[in-house]
Amino acid sequence: MPISETWLLPDGVADVLPEQAQVIETLRRNALDFLASRGYQLVYTPFIEYIESLSSLSESNQDLDLATFKVIDQLTGRLLGVRADMTPQVARIDAHVHPVEGVARYCYAGTVLHTKPRGFNTTRAPLQLGAELFGSDSIDADVEMIDVMLSLIENAGLVEGVHLDLGHVGLFRSLVKHAGLTKDIERHLSDLYQRKALPELAEFTQNLKFGADFYALGRYASDIQALKTNLSAEILADEAFKQAFDVLTTTQAEIQARWSNLHIGIDVVELRSYHYHTGLMYAVYAPNRAAPLAQGGRYDGIGEHFGRARPATGFSCDLYALSAGQFKQIEKVVAPKGTNQTLLAAITTARQQGLSVIQLLGNDDLSSVPNATHQMIEVAGEWKIEKI
Structure with missing residues (x-):
């Protein structure tokens, strides 16, 4: 390879230069300190491990x-x-490495690696920060998260x-089960919902059992x-549907009630990672x-793969995306x-x-x-700092 090309990086991978790195590191430290103040314990997970552990979600989440x-x-x-995601690793810790009775709260921050970018102009190596809560199936746990x-x-x-944005996979899932x-039909409906393809949805559901309900789910997805x-x-009386609702x-x-000025939207057919999530979703x-x-x-x-199935809820973010456009x-x-x-x-x-002080050499x-x-x-015998 010519020397002129040895500095090139793979697509979707980039260096972080000092002016942005300072912002990201400050953001990471503050975020972890904040999570610690809320009772979330920091864990470090290995960058690489046996695929059997990392694929604990793959049966339900082929995307991962x-x-x-x-x-x-x-x-x-x-x-x-x-x-590619740290959630399966934290689930392994909760289920097998550090099992505790009752509610366990963990947080983490580290680089993950994706085979392909997950969006336009995004990195393949996000700096993922997140928090997980294990051991509670209460609504209070989701509200806390x-x-x-x-x-x-x-x-x-x-x-x-x-x-x-709030959603709940249980509405679509219970309707599918009831019908x-x-x-194959479930996957096709999920695709129509994700694409917000209402004309196609109306045509597809015409001869479908509970077709009017499936259409209403897409047509009024944002108006509860x-x-x-x-x-x-009949659908409103379905116990699983009613519970999710x-x-x-x-x-x-x-x-x-906690965030009175916050705009909250509803999208009951936001089915990203549909086979991965089991209940409430938020973004x-x-x-x-x-x-x-x-x-x-x-x-x-999520911990069933490791021998200890527990209720769990959590969130994550990419610190690179969170700090986008910020420089110091x-x-x-x-x-x-x-x-x-x-x-x-x-x-x-x-x-x-x-202060950052550099002494001349x-x-x-x-x-x-x-x-x-x-x-x-x-x-006058005193050392002072002056702007250049």
Whole structure:
């Protein structure tokens, strides 16, 4: 390969330069400190492990399996996977490595790797930060998780103009079960809902059992009262459907009580990762951003693969996406070379105050420090910091 090409990176992979890296690292530290204040314990998970562990969700979420890079371990000959999501790893910790009775709360931050970008102009190596709550199937657990997610985004300075989307896979899932549909029809309906293809949905559901209800689910997906008015009495009386409906409306009311100025939208046919989630789903969006700032939902039974099925709910976000467009000028204080004790004491004091101080080396002068913003100079026997 010519030297001129050795600096190139794979598509969807990029360096993070100092001005943005500073923003991201500050965001990461603040977020983890905030999660710790809410009782979420930090865990580190391995970047690579046996595919059997990482694929604990693959039976129900083929997208995750396809997103996972796979390599052969030269020590054992076994297949390894590079984590594409940290949730299965935290589920393994909760189920087998660190099993506790009652509710367990964990948080994490680390790079994951995807075989393909998950959206336009997105990275294949997101810096994923998230929180998981295991051991409670209560609505209160989902409300807590959504409240934590919104608070984290507020602490990041992005709460202005954001809106929350709520959905529940149980509405569609219980309707499919009540109608006794085949997997092929279920998949086709899911695709129509995801594409918001109402004309196609109207035609497809004409001769379908409970077709009017399936159409109403798509037609009134964002209007919970209109949906209730247009559903049949038989479906509204279905216990599973009624429970999902009640969870959705109760969660909306409780979040609105906590965040009175927040716009909350409903989309009962937002079926992303439909086979992965088992209940409530939520996502936070900001103006002029197509991708969510953070998203999550309920995925009960996630630890079954590791021998301990537990109710679970959680959310995650990409810190790169969360910090997009934010840059911070890095202030650099340049100090002269020397071993004068008052100079060294002044440098130590400035660093303790959080300043970045660079002492010149050898024959260096001020011009040898790129982007220097301040310099330390001696005035009447005292060392002072002045802007360049």
